Amino acid sequence: MSNKFRPQVLCLTEINFHASLCIYAVFMQGSCITEGENQLNKHQRQQKILSLIRAKPVGTQEGLRSLLEGSGVAATQSSVSRDLEELGIVKQRGRYTLPHSNGAAVRGLLSLDQAGEALVIARTEPGLASAVAVEIDGAAMPEIVGTIAGEDTIFIAVREQKAQRTTMKKIWELFGK
Numbered sequence: 567m568s569n570k571f572r573p574q575v576l577c578l579t580e581i582n583f584h585a586s587l588c589i590y591a592v593f594m595q596g597s598c599i600t601e602g603e604n605q606l607n608k609h610q611r612q613q614k615i616l617s618l619i620r621a622k623p624v625g626t627q628e629g630l631r632s633l634l635e636g637s638g639v640a641a642t643q644s645s646v647s648r649d650l651e652e653l654g655i656v657k658q659r660g661r662y663t664l665p666h667s668n669g670a671a672v673r674g675l676l677s678l679d680q681a682g683e684a685l686v687i688a689r690t691e692p693g694l695a696s697a698v699a700v701e702i703d704g705a706a707m708p709e710i711v712g713t714i715a716g717e718d719t720i721f722i723a724v725r726e727q728k729a730q731r732t733t734m735k736k737i738w739e740l741f742g743k
Contacts, residue, residue: 695715
């Protein structure tokens with residue numbers, strides 16, 4: 567092979583390399599943008615799941631996924647499965663139901679404590695912090711600015727220090743204590 571053909575091969579290789587970088591950059595940009603949206607979508611999806619299960623009997627994850635899609639909420643079977651577990655939703659007599667509570671512990675809430683001037687810390691059963699936070703958020707208490715849920719702990723930000731006790735009382739009432 568003569569040397570006069572090598573520069574063309576190098577140019578073609580460089581073009582492929584740059585094209586690959588461009589494709590990769592577009593993919594990563596989309597990935598980075600959708601990663602942040604996923605948390606918001608998860609919260610919306612979990613709220614919709616709670617609403618659908620309260621409204622009508624749903625017997626399968628695929629049926630629930632179809633109802634979500636029909637409501638304009640994107641979901642996969644695996645995301646629905648994880649959401650059901652996080653929300654503490656159980657299957658009884660062939661349909662999904664919210665756990666009936668005889669007290670807050672049945673629904674996951676174990677304790678509430680004050681922390682600092684504008685924070686309430688909620689302890690939950692392992693794996694149920696997200697479900698408890700969704701229920702607290704759904705109550706739309708005006709004293710609460712927002713919640714952040716981990717595995718078994720929720721940080722609940724309140725507007726001011728004097729709202730801590732009121733918020734704790736309302737949360738216990740919400741969970742039947």
